[in-house]
Amino acid sequence: MAVETVPHTEQPDVLEQTQQLIKKALEHMGCAESFYELLKRPLRLMTVRIPIRMDDGSIRVFTGYRAQHNDAVGPTKGGIRFHLAVTPEEVTALSMRMSIQCGLTDLPYGGGMGGIECDLRTMSAAELERLSREYVRAISRIVGPTKDILAPDMYTNAQMMAWIMDEYSRLREFDSPGFITSKPLVLGGSAGRESSTVKGVTIVLREAAKAAGVQIGGAKVIVQGFGHAGGYLAKFLHDAGAKIVGISDASGALYHPDGLDVDYLLEKRDAYGAVTHLFASAISNRELLAQACDILIPAAIENQITEENAANIKANIVVEAANGPTTAKATEIFASRGVLLVPDVLASAGGVVASYFERVQNNQGCYWSEAEVYRKLDHVLVKAFREVHQIALESKVDMRLAAYMAGLRKMAEAMRWRGWV
Numbered sequence: 001m002a003v004e005t006v007p008h009t010e011q012p013d014v015l016e017q018t019q020q021l022i023k024k025a026l027e028h029m030g031c032a033e034s035f036y037e038l039l040k041r042p043l044r045l046m047t048v049r050i051p052i053r054m055d056d057g058s059i060r061v062f063t064g065y066r067a068q069h070n071d072a073v074g075p076t077k078g079g080i081r082f083h084l085a086v087t088p089e090e091v092t093a094l095s096m097r098m099s100i101q102c103g104l105t106d107l108p109y110g111g112g113m114g115g116i117e118c119d120l121r122t123m124s125a126a127e128l129e130r131l132s133r134e135y136v137r138a139i140s141r142i143v144g145p146t147k148d149i150l151a152p153d154m155y156t157n158a159q160m161m162a163w164i165m166d167e168y169s170r171l172r173e174f175d176s177p178g179f180i181t182s183k184p185l186v187l188g189g190s191a192g193r194e195s196s197t198v199k200g201v202t203i204v205l206r207e208a209a210k211a212a213g214v215q216i217g218g219a220k221v222i223v224q225g226f227g228h229a230g231g232y233l234a235k236f237l238h239d240a241g242a243k244i245v246g247i248s249d250a251s252g253a254l255y256h257p258d259g260l261d262v263d264y265l266l267e268k269r270d271a272y273g274a275v276t277h278l279f280a281s282a283i284s285n286r287e288l289l290a291q292a293c294d295i296l297i298p299a300a301i302e303n304q305i306t307e308e309n310a311a312n313i314k315a316n317i318v319v320e321a322a323n324g325p326t327t328a329k330a331t332e333i334f335a336s337r338g339v340l341l342v343p344d345v346l347a348s349a350g351g352v353v354a355s356y357f358e359r360v361q362n363n364q365g366c367y368w369s370e371a372e373v374y375r376k377l378d379h380v381l382v383k384a385f386r387e388v389h390q391i392a393l394e395s396k397v398d399m400r401l402a403a404y405m406a407g408l409r410k411m412a413e414a415m416r417w418r419g420w421v
């Protein structure tokens with residue numbers, strides 16, 4: 001029985017938006033049309049059909065993908081998501097964004113991304129293990145520690161990474177920890193990897209505040225979303241002396257100009273990051289975004305800041321902890337108003353940098369402390385932020401376009417040297 005899939009209408013838009021940004025960035029960089037011709041699609045996109053015997057004895061056929069955007073600089077690298085709405089367009093767009101993240105942080109990688117159409121909630125652990133193992137067998141010809149390095153993404157975790165690494169090592173008949181990152185520590189995982197993405201957000205936020213002349217101590221901050229990312233960021237900023245004047249979750253928002261009690265809210269928050277339903281004074285997310293603050297951190301879902309509300313936002317700095325919270329039109333409005341927008345590709349780049357550190361440690365057989373990982377992460381992200389900011393100032397473009405230009409620079413040069421363009 002084939003797995004049921006649902007249409008995911010947003011996916012082609014994500015691909016189209018990513019392609020448009022790449023095209024615009026290459027034009028600003030003075031690259032010929034041939035660069036875009038190659039970069040508008042992945043070099044390889046593999047589709048696999050995977051028959052799995054389910055616990056009840058029936059066979060179910062799953063569809064999986066692996067996109068490898070560009071390997072001019074080095075092997076591709078990127079996550080795997082297990083989700084019913086995974087499509088080839090989605091993994092294509094995400095592989096392109098991974099290329100940008102690797103490029104702007106100067107990692108020796110291009111972007112990759114994969115996924116399997118499946119609904120984890122309906123599968124047992126044994127079925128998931130069989131699916132993880134068969135997926136890597138199905139794509140084994142095109143992946144490997146020097147070809148394409150895998151990692152977790154939505155709805156995948158360290159256990160699945162361990163199964164995939166184990167299956168790949170069996171296939172190749174040698175232990176291959178550097179083939180996949182975010183493994184359990186005992187299998188060659190890296191200290192600090194789990195918090196590296198959100199830790200990275202705090203590093204670029206600190207740099208953005210410096211660049212905009214805003215002191216974090218005493219700054220008024222609104223955080224949209226109070227889950228893993230939003231809760232961590234609210235706590236980090238609160239401890240750094242900022243005043244968290246607003247937070248929100250899926251059902252509403254809380255705002256107080258004198259600051260909220262973040263520790264109390266974190267204590268009351270449930271496992272889904274929900275807390276505002278406990279308060280009669282809750283307002284809507286839309287109302288929250290229009291309140292006074294110096295720094296706004298969207299850390300929930302996409303398309304929250306649009307051409308309809310961008311002009312009402314009071315913050316001088318907006319840091320996109322979530323993926324795609326600001327539309328292209330809203331990005332333009334921010335740029336025309338002088339709001340410093342730190343785009344998602346830069347704000348969330350800490351994860352792939354820490355994945356790279358994990359692979360370096362696997363190759364060396366020598367492991368670093370969490371403090372060492374964070375020190376190195378700081379160094380890479382400060383450099384990345386400064387480069388992107390400088391490109392934005394020099395080329396008079398917004399930070400999102402500047403991030404794409406920084407992300408494509410090395411890849412474009414490598415393609416030229418290789419004679420691909």
Ligand SMILES: NC(=O)c1ccc[n+]([C@@H]2O[C@H](COP(=O)([O-])OP(=O)(O)OC[C@H]3O[C@@H](n4cnc5c(N)ncnc54)[C@H](O)[C@@H]3O)[C@@H](O)[C@H]2O)c1
Pocket residue numbers: 194195197198201224225226227228229230248249250251272273274285299300301321322323348
């Ligand atoms: N988990 C991480 O380490 C991490 C790090 C950096 C960035 N991110 C990104 O941040 C975003 C959130 O991830 P997470 O891990 O915190 O998820 P999560 O599921 O832990 O939390 C999501 C939060 O957003 C809230 N939310 C959902 N819909 C909302 C809406 N319409 N309006 C306002 N709030 C809403 C939920 O109530 C919850 O508080 C994602 O885009 C993710 O990619 C996650």
